[in-house]
Amino acid sequence: MTLIADAAPATPNADISEADRTHVFHSWSAQGSLAPMPIVSGAGCVVWDAEGNEYLDFSSQLVNVNIGHQHPKVVAAIQAQAELLTTVAPAHANATRAQAAAMICEVAPAGFSKVFFTNGGADANENAIRMARLFTGRDKVISRYRSYHGNTGAAIVATGDWRRIPNEYARGHVHVFGPYLYRSEFWATTEQEECARALHHLERVVQAEGASTIAAILLESVPGTAGVMTPPKGYLAGVREICDRYGIVLILDEVMAGFGRTGEWFAFDAHGITPDLITFAKGVNSGYVPVGGVIISDAIAAHFDDRVFPGGLTYSGHPLAAASIVAAVGAMREEGIIDNARRVGAEVIGPRLAALAERHELIGEVRGSGVFWAIELVDDRETRTPVSAATMGALKAALLGRGLLPFVADNRIHVVPPCVITDDEAHRGLDIIDAVLTEFASAR
Incomplete structure (x- = not known):
């Protein structure tokens, strides 16, 4: 010291x-x-x-x-934006907000062109769940017991750990066990067995719950607070296949794992799959100003071209947060x-x-x-x-x-x-x- x-x-x-x-x-x-x-x-x-x-x-x-x-570039960007415009209502167009969204989409997979900004990771997951329900017309959300998705109504009930239990007020949530070979729930002895049995378990829950009732599967790409459990090879691809088979939206929570944490822009990049919705916060600007969001696949975004999306936040795309994103993502690239x-x-x-x-x-x-x-x-x-x-x-x-x-x-x-x-x-x-x-x- x-x-x-x-x-x-x-x-x-x-x-x-x-x-x-x-x-x-x-x-x-x-x-x-x-x-x-x-x-x-x-x-x-x-x-x-x-x-x-x-x-x-x-x-x-x-x-x-x-x-x-x-980081001096991010601090300077926040200061410069504060001198220009400290806040603006989400309904207005703002150049800094648009640039932040564009830069996020540039590092996302192909087929993602729009970002819905939130105040943090919890309400990013909250709004991703809302989008999935509206897009599919279904209600249930499957997530894992070993997980944390935030401390708002649906996000905390999607969470699997002890923090969910005193807060279970939201409807339509189902939990499954994910792969964790060191403490396997599936009597597995190899990564391959753990992966195959975890996927079988997930699909059986989908079938038992009724696939036509399930809007989304919500997973942390790498569960973070639950123990930094990198999924075995093939697991996320298997989840993607299950979602495709049953018409379920795949939401990957990159709030903790995204923007460099695993050595990739997004943790799922290492697994060769593309989700339907990506939630983010934390690393996108290192928390210098509160911000999060949902990166929306073009198919889901188009669903709301002629339908009202019934959600919004006073500080969605706040210009100080947007400026910090522009500077942070730029610095990550340049440095x-x-x-x-x-x-x-x-x-x-x-x-x-x-x-x-x-x-x-x-x-x-x-x-x-x-x-x-x-x-x-x-x-x-x-x-x-x-x-x-x-x-x-x-x-x-x-x-x-x-x-x-x-x-x-x-x-x-x-x-x-x-x-x-x-x-x-x-x-x-x-x-x-x-x-x-x-x-x-x-x-x-």
């Missing part, structure tokens, strides 16, 4: 944390036990607290700061940021994590690509029993103590730094993880 010598804190960390606890109601939390960590600034892959302590950001905050903190994520994942993170798994009994499995990886921690490799929440809390504290800001979920450490991370920074962060796991192994 580095202390910046010339950064005399105007307000101590403790005071900021206490003010936050007093007045800010935090998401997914029991409010009384919180101790939020202050962050006051950042640059690239590094952030600082109010007292000048430096942390290497291996979380990308919420796996969204793909272009790194305070080879997608290629950097792919290379660092293949040449540094992947090999280093494989080596860690060889040395540390705590590691049950490592998986991922690009700058999108998970280390699954277990008490026993034979039984694959997850380590406890107390162990994960202690690991997180130890990582922070050594100057690494981690992303921790369930029994996993997710290795999800910005796409701009250098080899040296990646090695430094992985060295910290190695050291902390070594400490814990010696203490057991």
Whole structure:
């Protein structure tokens, strides 16, 4: 942990944390036990607290700061747009908004010409579900148990994890198990078996629910918060075939996996398939201004040429957000940021994590690509029993103590730094993880 010598804190960390606890109601939390960590600034892959302590950001905050903190081109674009026009109603035409949509469509597959802008990923999924229902005239949506799609009405019920359970107010949602060989629901022993059995399970659910009632299958291309589970070869292609067979809209949620995270513009690019609707947010502008959206296939967009689409948002295509997209996507292209994520994942993170798994009994499995990886921690490799929440809390504290800001979920450490991370920074962060796991192994 580095202390910046010339950064005399105007307000101590403790005071900021206490003010936050007093007045800010935090998401997914029991409010009384919180101790939020202050962050006051950042640059690239590094952030600082109010007292000048430096942390290497291996979380990308919420796996969204793909272009790194305070990228000068994106900051300048937001400033320039603020001087020109800070806001405009969605019904008006705006050049910056149109340019942002065009640039997004340029990196999408052929056959996508329009974007519906939202405020974030949750309402992107919400509106994609709405489009699919209106396009098909059907109601049900199939999604996976191991998934997260956002915290709005339909998106949270499409979500598969525990956050769905106290929020089940939306109708027409059905869940299935997806492929996850390490903890297979299908008694599979190979990736091929897991893929084939997961697809069989999905198709049987489609048939049992009644294919004529199903509007959409909604999947994260790579489930993120659920564990960075890259689908086995052939799985997404198999889902595409099932959708085609039964006239179902395929929605791929690229909110976390898109715009460089897996080393591709979209995670599904590596699987050779094209969905009908693509949802995005997070990495499209690294969260500098809240924004998300749905990239709409031409066939679905044309459905609304003579039909009113009954949806809209006050801040849809907000000019400050649009300007940040134009600058971020432009910088990703010009600076080879997608290629950097792919290379660092293949040449540094992947090999280093494989080596860690060889040395540390705590590691049950490592998986991922690009700058999108998970280390699954277990008490026993034979039984694959997850380590406890107390162990994960202690690991997180130890990582922070050594100057690494981690992303921790369930029994996993997710290795999800910005796409701009250098080899040296990646090695430094992985060295910290190695050291902390070594400490814990010696203490057991």
